[in-house]
Amino acid sequence: MPMDEELISKKDLLKLTGISYGQLYRWKRKNLIPEEWFIRKSTFTGQETFFPKQRMLARIDKILHMKDERSLDELADLFSPRLERMTFEPRELIERNIVSRVMVDRYFELFGEKSPLGIDDLLAILVLEESLASGELTADECAMLLQLLDEHMERVKGQEAELILLRKLGISTALLADRANAVQADRETRIVKRIPLASVMEQVKIRVNEWRNG
Amino acid sequence: MVDQSKNSVKISGAGTSPGGSFDSVVINGSGRISGALECISFVTNGSSSVDGAIRAEEATINGTTSIRGGATGDRYEVNGSMLVEGDMSGTRLRVSGSLAVRGSLSAEEIVTRGSLHVDRNCDAEQFKVEGAFHIKGLLNADQIDVKLDGQSEAKEIGGETIRILAKRREKINWFMRMLRQSGLEADTIEGDQVELEYTKASVVRGKSVWIGSGCEIGLVEVEGDYRAAEDARVAEVRRIGGEQ
Numbered sequence: 001m002p003m004d005e006e007l008i009s010k011k012d013l014l015k016l017t018g019i020s021y022g023q024l025y026r027w028k029r030k031n032l033i034p035e036e037w038f039i040r041k042s043t044f045t046g047q048e049t050f051f052p053k054q055r056m057l058a059r060i061d062k063i064l065h066m067k068d069e070r071s072l073d074e075l076a077d078l079f080s081p082r083l084e085r086m087t088f089e090p091r092e093l094i095e096r097n098i099v100s101r102v103m104v105d106r107y108f109e110l111f112g113e114k115s116p117l118g119i120d121d122l123l124a125i126l127v128l129e130e131s132l133a134s135g136e137l138t139a140d141e142c143a144m145l146l147q148l149l150d151e152h153m154e155r156v157k158g159q160e161a162e163l164i165l166l167r168k169l170g171i172s173t174a175l176l177a178d179r180a181n182a183v184q185a186d187r188e189t190r191i192v193k194r195i196p197l198a199s200v201m202e203q204v205k206i207r208v209n210e211w212r213n214g
Numbered sequence: 215m216v217d218q219s220k221n222s223v224k225i226s227g228a229g230t231s232p233g234g235s236f237d238s239v240v241i242n243g244s245g246r247i248s249g250a251l252e253c254i255s256f257v258t259n260g261s262s263s264v265d266g267a268i269r270a271e272e273a274t275i276n277g278t279t280s281i282r283g284g285a286t287g288d289r290y291e292v293n294g295s296m297l298v299e300g301d302m303s304g305t306r307l308r309v310s311g312s313l314a315v316r317g318s319l320s321a322e323e324i325v326t327r328g329s330l331h332v333d334r335n336c337d338a339e340q341f342k343v344e345g346a347f348h349i350k351g352l353l354n355a356d357q358i359d360v361k362l363d364g365q366s367e368a369k370e371i372g373g374e375t376i377r378i379l380a381k382r383r384e385k386i387n388w389f390m391r392m393l394r395q396s397g398l399e400a401d402t403i404e405g406d407q408v409e410l411e412y413t414k415a416s417v418v419r420g421k422s423v424w425i426g427s428g429c430e431i432g433l434v435e436v437e438g439d440y441r442a443a444e445d446a447r448v449a450e451v452r453r454i455g456g457e458q
Binding site: 010011015020021022024025026028030047 | 374416
């Protein structure tokens with residue numbers, strides 16, 4: 001949330017827009033207004049709630065204009081579509097610093113250029129980022145991990161799966177473990193990298209939220 | 215005895231059965247499901263526990279049950295007590311006795327006689343309680359209709375219609391009434407129509423507000439009608455809207 005954004009108190013918001021407490025709380029329940037927009041502050045009258053003014057007014061305007069044609073659930077889906085169904089323009093992702101251009105280019109080199117990108121692509125790009133960032137993996141090894149992930153994406157979705165890269169005497173092997181397990185290797189084998197997919201997915205969600213609200 | 219046929223589990227007496235996906239799960243006596251459970255109908259007569267999350271279209275608990283994970287489904291009826299260690303969500307929830315949810319609770323309709331504990335937020339279209347509730351976060355419901363019996367609390371309450379009244383008990387004498395105090399404590403209460411009795415709150419905001427007997431309110435901000443009972447203590451009333 002931009003630091004210098006103008007805030008509006010709940011009281012002033014209701015006065016300005018003519019909506020009721022009932023509506024505001026209903027829209028909150030139905031996730032039409034993101035939790036992060038409710039900013040609590042202490043004032044001399046005690047706790048008060050504030051909202052980012054411009055975004056809140058724009059959102060209320062949209063809800064009021066669309067609520068006759070669509071159900072509140074449909075609207076919620078429109079404002080914050082489920083992750084599986086979201087798509088992203090690569091250019092936009094790069095411009096808004098959600099992912100770096102280098103990573104997107106590397107990803108395209110491996111899997112071919114495409115647009116728009118889905119949530120799976122975003123997960124793969126973040127796995128790439130994670131595996132390249134440490135500097136311990138060669139480009140070929142990163143590609144190997146991504147190929148493996150790509151082949152098994154459907155199966156590991158929502159699972160506590162983990163990507164593991166082993167290296168023995170200069171030869172590397174990529175593994176995909178269904179569940180986070182303790183892994184032991186023989187003395188000559190080095191476990192170079194372990195990437196827990198659930199935590200990468202967390203990162204994806206955080207960045208998607210930035211993308212939505214930014 | 216555990217009878218596990220292809221699509222159902224029945225525990226009579228005492229028994230343990232692994233989790234899984236079934237049409238029906240019936241526990242008569244004392245039973246434990248040692249894993250996550252997905253079923254169309256879940257019935258407990260006696261006591262049961264599920265060592266994981268439960269998803270049941272219809273669940274009836276006569277007795278007591280504890281769920282080590284979250285609970286989702288359509289209809290839940292609890293006659294006795296239920297503990298959910300994760301979040302709980304459903305369409306219709308009826309409780310006679312007690313329900314404790316360690317996470318958040320969300321349902322279209324929550325009807326409780328007895329006590330309700332929620333450690334995070336509680337969302338509903340209809341929230342009807344006769345008894346006591348303890349909600350550590352926000353109680354957000356379109357229609358809130360409470361007959362207080364015992365001490366209740368919520369951090370914040372918001373919705374369209376909020377009615378918090380003391381349960382009338384003609385049959386008990388004044389002495390019993392002294393022993394068994396009923397009341398609600400909340401930081402803020404906001405709604406379009408707000409009626410309160412025996413409520414302690416820092417701020418009450420509403421379009422129309424009625425502050426009844428036994429209330430102690432720091433600040434009332436009201437747009438339209440405002441009335442207060444003679445024995446209500448309201449430190450400050452501010453008229454908002456309209457005047458500018």
